[in-house]
Amino acid sequence: MKRRSFLQLLLSALGITTLASLLYPLVRYLVPPGTAEKARTLVIAKRDIPLGYAKEIVFNDVPAVVVNRPGKGLIALSRVCTHLGCLVHYDKENRQLLCPCHAGTFDLDGHVISGPPPKPLPVLPLRVDGENIVIG
Numbered sequence: 382m383k384r385r386s387f388l389q390l391l392l393s394a395l396g397i398t399t400l401a402s403l404l405y406p407l408v409r410y411l412v413p414p415g416t417a418e419k420a421r422t423l424v425i426a427k428r429d430i431p432l433g434y435a436k437e438i439v440f441n442d443v444p445a446v447v448v449n450r451p452g453k454g455l456i457a458l459s460r461v462c463t464h465l466g467c468l469v470h471y472d473k474e475n476r477q478l479l480c481p482c483h484a485g486t487f488d489l490d491g492h493v494i495s496g497p498p499p500k501p502l503p504v505l506p507l508r509v510d511g512e513n514i515v516i517g
């Protein structure tokens with residue numbers, strides 16, 4: 382390959398790369414987000430979450446947990462801590478949700494018990510339909 386051909390090929394590749402890097406953000410801006418269909422509901426079998434246990438799920442890209450609370454029934458809560466966004470975990474022994482980042486704790490209604498979180502965990506819509514739990 383001659384030097385002139387090589388330089389033309391190199392400039393063409395550079396031009397295409399530059400054009401693509403300019404067009405991509407424009408296309409992302411013009412195409413509305415959410416055109417991809419998100420799950421409207423998520424169905425879980427009730428038997429998958431015995432009394433006192435929890436199941437971690439992802440609903441519409443949100444990490445969440447469904448807890449079968451003794452005496453209070455089922456609840457679905459976002460796992461995203463309202464402090465700085467770490468993911469909380471279910472502590473079965475103490476019946477609470479713990480944030481590993483700064484020791485924030487939440488009760489099983491999502492309310493803050495202690496630590497720096499400023500707000501409760503968001504509650505996701507949940508209903509029981511026969512033998513299934515429907516989130517959303």
Ligand code: FES
Pocket residue numbers: 462463464465466467480481482483484485496497498
């Ligand atoms: S991110 Fe959860 S307590 Fe700080």
